[in-house]
Amino acid sequence: MFSKLTLLVLLCGLFYSSHTVAEPVRLNQDEGLKGKFTQQRYLEGFERPIESSGEFYVVPNVGLIWQTQAPIASRMEIDKNGISQSIRGGEVTRISLEQFPSLEILKEALEQSLAGNWEYLESLAGKELVKSGDIWSLEYEPGANGADLAFEKIAFEIGNYLDQVEVIKKNGDRDIITFSDQTHLPKEIVLKEFNNKVEADQ
């Protein structure tokens, strides 16, 4: 009897927990987020996807660092001025986002989704997050709103944090980025790690 009761309590607990953890975390003004990523880039006509992995740091209103560790170490920094890529501390590329409207929307989507600012994305997509089991999801199709961008769709999967993004391009290429080990911390700590990463490369 006691064991049956225990099982019931545990099941109830599990049931309860599965319905309470599903509310996505939204970063406060004084918080930042760090974690890991794996990206698979599927290119039309290529035998297998090009894979890369590494760490990311997001500080809302400051920027995003995308630290690729494999297959080669490189860093991408995104701020309001654009995208800068560097290898061993030396800048190799700089792109002004004004030139590429598609990239600007992708950048916003990535930053806002990592920060948990789903209202922004709901407004962009013109629809709300949909819950399915433990997972929330949202699809943004720019063509539906009349916008002519280089991608057809961005699909977000969210648990506590953003778990996966799939970007489907018009030419059939697609990217799947999976996030893990996300931790939100006080902004100062993430900023400190963020800056340490920058200094370590220089």
Place this chain on the structure above:
Amino acid sequence: MSKVGLFVYLVALLGSLAVISLRFSEGVPVETNVLALLPERETAEWVQTAESVQQSRGADQLIVLVGHSEFTIAKDSAEDLQRTLVENSILDADNVLASAAQYDALTEILFPYRSGLLSETDRRLLGEGKGHEISERAFAQITSPLSPINATLLRSDPLLLFPGYLSSSNGGTSTLRQKDGVLALEENGKWYVAILGRLNGDAFEKNFQSRALTVLNEAVIALTMAHKDLTILKTGAVFYGEYAYRQAEKEAAFIGSFSLLAIVLLNILVFRSLQPLLLSMLAIASGITSGLAVTLLFFGELHLLALVFGASLIGIAVDYSFHYFCERFQSNLPDPINRAKAIRSGLTLGLVSSVLGFLTLSLTPFPGLQQIALFSAAGLTVAYLTVLHVIPRIDRAKSGSSADQLRNVSMYLYGFWWQDSFKKYRVGVILVVLAIGAFGAFKITVDDDVRSLQSLPEILQAEEQKIRELSGIDNQTYQYFLRGNSSDEVLGQEEELRRDLERLKEEGNLGGYQAISKLVPSSGRQVENRKLFDEKLVPLLDDHFAALGQVSGNPYDIPEEQVTVGHITGSKAEPALSRLLLVDTPGVVIHAVSLTGVTDPDILSELADRSENIVLVNQAEGLSQTFGTYRVKSLVMLAIAYVVVWVFLSLRYGIGGAIQVVIPSLGAVLLAPCILALFGQTFTFFNAISLMLVFAIGLDYALFNRESSGDKKSRSMLANGLSALSTIFAFGLLGLSNTYAIHAFGVTIFVGILVAYALAPIASDPKQKEMETL
């Protein structure tokens, strides 16, 4: 009165009409380009050709920025406006710059040659044996989540050499970027979309100007009504040209009508008849006809400004007529032939002095001055013949008033200079005038800067400045011109020059530069690049593909030929080169390399000194120097003209007498700039040229004073007064003009003529008896 004079006049007039008809039958031989008036600068002919090509292209340019906080509204409005301008033949559809179609065409032409197109960075890396860094860079770009790279590009350019090359080829400071198929920029939350194009007509042709402005204004009104917060900024020579034309029309209507009315009234009030005015017009018309014919005969064409200045100088003929008609004011009126005889000496001396002066000025190697001098000398001679040999034969006036009152008033000035009762005032006035002259002389500021002489409307300048600030589009203050026998030779020269320009950029002495060779390298450079590619990059391709997880291979085509400028000219991508490709003919090719952020022009000059085929050009500075040089030269020649005239007049009046006759004119020429300086007027090339008229008219006033005595003196003084008034009405009022050259001419004439008239009685010799008639 000799019939020979009449015969010479008729031959001259008929001959002139024949020359003019002949020349005009081949088209209007009138040059309107101000630069054609200037002497050939000490620059080579090829540089002048390149400058002239660039000027005409600059005049064709139209820049419009359409701004709105919503990018799509700014873009749609700009596209609407551009379509309207193209459909109405205002913009040349094939020359809309930096369009998406142009960019696509350029990519399509260059892409097959990508293995020979390496950016400076890639060349350096390969030269240093760091090809692997190019591979790593490609990886960083490929794996970026925000990469615009797609499978198609990666399959044919896995090292991503071409995107790097294209982005490095843009070395300008323009903030405009390709966005969604248009050129756009963002500032303070507002998007500006640019329309950059070439006009489909002549920016200085009145009909095209008014059509362009009408179409543009109607389109702008429609767009701003549809979107309240829309901002539209525009600039181009067509707007400045239209403004100048409108301004000139307005001024011509106001100043011209006022001048004409004043001169007609003056004639009617003094002579109680229109006949003197009409006969004066005959003298002027005959003079202008002959001046035009002689100039066309010698120069083949006439500059519009030479026509204006020359015709003004022939206006001196009005003085001749006034002297003739003032001879009517006698109680016992002599017949017209004798009246003409009475003024012949003054007229002849005035004519010879003016012609000598003008011919001296024509020795200046300055086409503008030469044309003005020849035009005036020939014109004045025929006007002189008209007054002495034609007008007396038409003049039927038999009796008239003696105009005692007017003559008495005119004699006050003479009395001031020669009556003892005015002696103490005279000394005082002379001292005051000398003090004003001395004080003014210290205040004289010379200004040869062509930019301040242009008198451009502030509203259009502010709009242009705003566009330049927003877009970073420079106005090519400094640039190099490079010449060679072939396009490839010039591209090679550019590449050598660019090595130094890159160094100057690193040192902070240069902001940036644009050159054709950044887009199309010389064939030698392409061969070199391919060699570097083959030797340093091809061996890395297998590893690169392996890291990408693909089957190895070499997707880089190696076409046998190289890309040339000829592949781009004639294609949709041609506008990308048009600003820099100035001349491309067999045997002569001239390119420009435009520079921005120049801090030390001397360093740039040193680079140009290494080859006779490279020059550093700053058109505004060059023109300013020319204005300065010829301001000084015309003043020197004016001084020589005074010496020549003084020697000539010494033959009749002796050395001292000739000095006395020259003083009023010389005094006016010296005092006018000093007095103008006190009113804040700068002294420019245009003021210096205007002193020529003061020189000639001042001499006439003095000579008629010198040549008259007794009762005739009052008639001369009256004629001088009428002449001064009519000159001020005709030319002095031009000082009200907003066009700087005309304003400077007007104010100099106004002050110079007033002073010359006031000083003229100094030339008299009260003790001298009537001189022998010439």
